[in-house]
Amino acid sequence: MIFIASDHAGFDLKKQILNTIKEKLIDLGTYSEESVDYPDYAKKLVSKINSNENSKGILICGSGIGMSIEANRDRNIRAGLAFEPEIAKLMREHNDANVLVLPAKFMNVQDVLKCIENFLTTDFAGGRHQNRVNKLS
Secondary structure: OOEEEEOHHHHHHHHHHHHHHHOOOEEEEOOOOOOOEEEEEEEHHHHHHHHHOOOEEEEOOOOHHHHHHHHHHOOOOOOOOOOHHHHHHHHHHOOOOOOEEEEEHOHHHHHHHHHHHHHOOOOOOOOOOHHHHHHOO
16 A cells, blocks of 8 residues: 655645545545644554554655654654656665655656656665664664
8 A cells, every 4th residue: 555645835736646546545634725733644544554454654744854744753654755857766775664754845747657666666784784773674
């Protein structure tokens, strides 16, 4: 399962993502541009990931920073902020990230879709990276 959530600043980008790859994603809100508190949506997504084994998530806010901070408060979450596609690949390959965070105010939809593709199709490399990831939990 792949969950997606945004605050009001990320709503438009989330809508564009869903219009392109809706069949793969479970939308957890927000559902408008009305002002909301980003921690509420990050917590909602984290809860879903924690109750659905091997699931992943995508969080979107204006800068990506707030969502990253909130998501990473949970010991089972490894959220990474990607601002270009290679970062999304590396966060999966080296860090076994399970949440992709996107900065809506700083990316175009084409780069966002490539980040999502890289995040969803790249496997964790394990090996020398496994011990490091173990230290994160």
